[in-house]
Amino acid sequence: QEQKAELQVFLNRFLTRVSGLQAVYLSDRDGTTITFASKNDSEQENLSFVYAVAAEQASTLRLGKNHSITSFYNDQIIVHLNLLPLVVTFVGDQNLNVGLLSSFYADLESALKSLRDSVSKLENESGDQ
């Protein structure tokens, strides 16, 4: 619970620092939300379950491992960041500063390393069983 609260505080910081950002989600590869931070406190569709499959497909493009996928809709921009088995999803309006967001990726990766390792370990253990 304490770790979840810390994660939420960490994710909330993005909402204040990045213009156009409306929500940040942290989920597993199946799209199950671990935690999220949102300007209107409600959880919306974030396509993280789509990303896990898309990332694996994108990694077969002979362009190396997929790092992220950004989708630009008429009134929304969704950025998926590959930290498999974790997926970080940024949902913003059409003014979302995608460039600024990308400057935070290294910090995000480093901050989520221990959680990522724990989830990987759990997946491996349940796979062995």
Added chain:
Amino acid sequence: EMCIRDSINAEYGDQIMLKPRVLTQVLKQTTSHGVKCSLVMDPDGSILAAAGEDTSNSKIIAAIGSNIWKSYELHKPGSLNFLLIDCLQGKVVMGKVSKLLVCVYGDDKVEAGMLKAKVAALTEYLEEPLKQMVWK
């Protein structure tokens, strides 16, 4: 310039057809400064035209790219305008034009914004000519 009229075909009336060579020349104008290939494909990933130094990878990128596009488009049908796929050794940007997809990919040194700008320019330029084509 992109299309020719064939008024002989009585069944379809004035049939608008595509000049692939002209389309390839248009695509070639975007293949500079790290851009490996530009292509126009149908939503199922079949390539209509391609240009660039690295067309060998284009079939795979077209097939997989169109599949990823379909997955993301389901979220808001008709509303997806661009898709940026950022990999460690290269980037792919896709956009839609008429009933087709435009795809530009480059190495890791190309900035995503440049690729997106090229796709936006291509889609704007090709929208009117491709809209005139007969789609069956």
